[in-house]
Amino acid sequence: AQTVTQSQPEMSVQEAETVTLSCTYDTSENNYYLFWYKQPPSRQMILVIRQEAYKQQNATENRFSVNFQKAAKSFSLKISDSQLGDTAMYFCAFMKPNAGGTSYGKLTFGQGTILTVHP
Amino acid sequence: NAGVTQTPKFRILKIGQSMTLQCTQDMNHNYMYWYRQDPGMGLKLIYYSVGAGITDKGEVPNGYNVSRSTTEDFPLRLELAAPSQTSVYFCATRGYGPYEQYFGPGTRLTVT
Numbered sequence: 001a002q003t004v005t006q007s008q009p010e011m012s013v014q015e016a017e018t019v020t021l022s023c024t025y026d027t028s029e030n031n032y033y034l035f036w037y038k039q040p041p042s043r044q045m046i047l048v049i050r051q052e053a054y055k056q057q058n059a060t061e062n063r064f065s066v067n068f069q070k071a072a073k074s075f076s077l078k079i080s081d082s083q084l085g086d087t088a089m090y091f092c093a094f095m096k097p098n099a100g101g102t103s104y105g106k107l108t109f110g111q112g113t114i115l116t117v118h119p
Numbered sequence: 120n121a122g123v124t125q126t127p128k129f130r131i132l133k134i135g136q137s138m139t140l141q142c143t144q145d146m147n148h149n150y151m152y153w154y155r156q157d158p159g160m161g162l163k164l165i166y167y168s169v170g171a172g173i174t175d176k177g178e179v180p181n182g183y184n185v186s187r188s189t190t191e192d193f194p195l196r197l198e199l200a201a202p203s204q205t206s207v208y209f210c211a212t213r214g215y216g217p218y219e220q221y222f223g224p225g226t227r228l229t230v231t
Contacts, residue, residue, distance in 0.1 A: 004161075033218050045162075045209060045222035091161055095218055105150055105213060106177060107220060109161030 002027045002094050006110035013082045014118050020067075021077045021113050023092030029053075033095040034068070034075045035107070040088040048090070051075065082117045089114050121145055123223035125210050131229045132200040140195040140226050142210030150213040151193040152177075152220065153185065155206040162209060168193055200230045 003026045013019035025034070036048040051059045051068050058066050063083075067076045079086055092110040126141045144151065149170045154162035164177030168187040182204060184196040197204060207227050211220040 035219070043207065043225045043227075045211075045225075047219050047221075050219060093161075105218065106152065106164045106167060107154075107162070107211075109163075111161050112159070 002029075002032075002096065002108045004092055004094050004108050004110040006090075006092055006113050008113045009111070010114045010116070012116045012118060013079075015082055015084060017082055018078060018080045019082055019115065021079075021090050021092075021115065023075045023077070023110055025073050025075065025092070025094050027073070027094065027096070029096050031096075034066075035093040035095065036064070036066070036075075036077045037091045037093060037109075038086075038088045039091065039112070040085075045091075049077065079115075084117050084119060087115060087117045123210055123212055123221055125208075125223035125226050127226060128224065129227045131231065132197075134200060134202065134230060136200050137196070137198050138200070138228075140197070140208055140210075140228075142193045142195070142223060143191050144193075144210075144212045144221075145191065146212055146214065146221065147190065148212035148214045148221075149190065151187065152211040152213070153183070153193070153195045154209045154211065155179065155204075156209060156225075157206050165195065165208075197228075202230050204228065205230045 032053045034051045038046045049061045063080045065078045089112045091112045093107040123144045152167045153165040156162045166185040168174045207225045209225050210223040213220045
């Protein structure tokens with residue numbers, strides 16, 4: 001079974017600065033997907049960024065980028081130019097695609113990191 | 120497009136009562152999922168469905184039931200509610216290909 005660990009329960013950053021959230025995972029699979037989801041106080045789960053394990057290039061989406069280290073099973077999220085609207089709980093998640101059985105495209109989530117952006 | 124909708128948004132149940140959480144999607148996605156999120160924790164999979172008429176258990180199915188008679192709807196039934204079922208419940212859908220799951224706004228359930 002896959003596990004996802006986020007070792008930082010809480011982080012804070014000043015507006016306009018850069019912050020990195022950590023995530024490690026454990027799997028014996030070679031092909032999989034990794035995601036970062038954002039959950040603001042509204043509770044809505046919002047996809048931030050996605051990484052395919054077979055791609056060596058790190059994914060980027062505007063101010064959000066990842067550092068994907070497959071051998072180390074590490075998947076950190078970097079937020080540049082932090083904004084007040086980035087304040088949220090951030091979840092790292094793992095997916096083994098279309099493998100059948102109870103892991104059929106399901107997401108395995110980490111415990112989350114609460115990020116607070118201060119003005 | 121409404122995406123994924125869930126009703127109700129909030130509910131308080133007494134121990135032993137039953138209720139159905141509704142989930143409807145207009146994205147024509149085959150895959151649908153029910154997760155629960157306990158306070159300060161990540162989401163855990165309760166049940167999932169790969170298409171109309173096909174459902175299966177996730178990590179934490181005890182105390183719940185589901186059905187999938189149409190592509191659009193995936194209701195979650197709680198029988199004999201217990202305090203341990205106090206949680207926020209999320210419904211999600213996924214299409215083929217990019218593997219992103221799209222989440223509904225959640226239902227906050229309190230069992231007292």
